[in-house]
Amino acid sequence: MPDAAPRLRSLLEQLLGAPLRLRIRAWDGSQAGPPDAPTLVVRNRRALRRLLWKPGELGLARAWVAGDLGVEGDLYAVLERISGQIWERGDDARTLADTLRDPHSRAAVRGLIKLAGPALPPAPPREEVRRRGHLHTRRSDRRAISHHYDVGNAFYEIVLGPSMVYSCAYWSAPEPAGTLEEAQHDKLELVCRKLDLTPGKRLLDVGCGWGSMAMHAAREHGVNAVGITLSQEQAAYARKRVADEGLTDRVEIRVQDYRDVRDGPYDAISSIGMAEHVGAARYLEYATHLHGLLKPGGRLLNHQIARRPQLDESAYRVDEFIDAYVFPDGELAPLGTTVTQLERAGFEVRDVESIREHYALTLRRWVANLEAQGDRASRLAGAGRTRVWRLYMAASALAFERNRIGVNQVLAVRTPDSGASGLPLRSRVWATRQP
């Protein structure tokens, strides 16, 4: 049998119809491809079998999770080349699965099958959760959240660092210098200002994570905050932090579904990185429920990842890798859909700030944190999960950089019938005359 890497390279070039921009190192030690390019390491034949058994992105991801595929060099560079070459070939944006199923690919696929060798299809890796459909019942949401968040707080401490904020930070301009902790502090402060928090007000933080927003608002702005999460581990951690800081009289952490909060009215609601879990089918119910929990004149700050809309929305496909491995049941909506649903629920939408670039910067810091303590993370959460997280965060950073997804802070008011929104006439920095 000739060296595997050159054979693999020529089969892939045949499939893709273009010279490969990556270097390949195969299980037999052979290498092929541009010498200075980042290297994709195909550790065994099983990697090919996974790809052929589940053609496309998911097959690649399974091989990566199982450790059958690896990279040498800059992970971002490898991902850019792979996505540039496979997922966005020219202007027809075919997926790898489309390519593998194309009748013109038959000869190359036969070659890959031969190279992969005879074997039964591999069992799916243990980390994978079966898709349960996007019903978003209280029960299925609790299960999905538990899959994602109850992996041990120590793992999240490694990734997120001391701020324990799991959403996009707000970096200083024009240079995004400074630490992740400073940028997360600035994000929380930005949300507090948009919500006009002042001492004695009641704040509900929906999807409070490890309690950082509720604590910041109580400590820095003197509010009485209620934080709700579906994750037991997060709540236990948050309560301890609240007690350690002596904030128990002003911060309450509950394990509660947003649909079950009935102790309004609140002056303000923050929802940061939570609405991605709500789902299209429940979004109006979510917005209507939050609207009903606010006082007239009360504000909602909804901070949420958005996908780009499609010309033909029925052709939209969820990202199989994220769906299977990272956020089962998470759903991204276009910004316009979110704004429309908030308006339909009765809100007056007053401000939308896109902070897309900030998420790429944040994710790059999280990836660096994980890489710096990769061995410890693997011991705590398993090697497969650590690999999944590294891949998903790096791929997400690129997606934000390339404007494939965005993230927005939407400020909405429960404006009373009088029409008095309570917002200042000018609110944005660029509205101020510069000297």
Ligand SMILES: C[S@@+](CC[C@H](N)C(=O)[O-])C[C@H]1O[C@@H](n2cnc3c(N)ncnc32)[C@H](O)[C@@H]1O
């Ligand atoms: C990405 S985390 C964001 C945490 C926090 N806001 C932050 O910025 O660090 C999403 C949070 O939403 C919570 N969540 C998801 N679905 C929920 C639901 N139906 N009711 C209440 N909380 C929910 C999760 O438990 C988690 O705390």
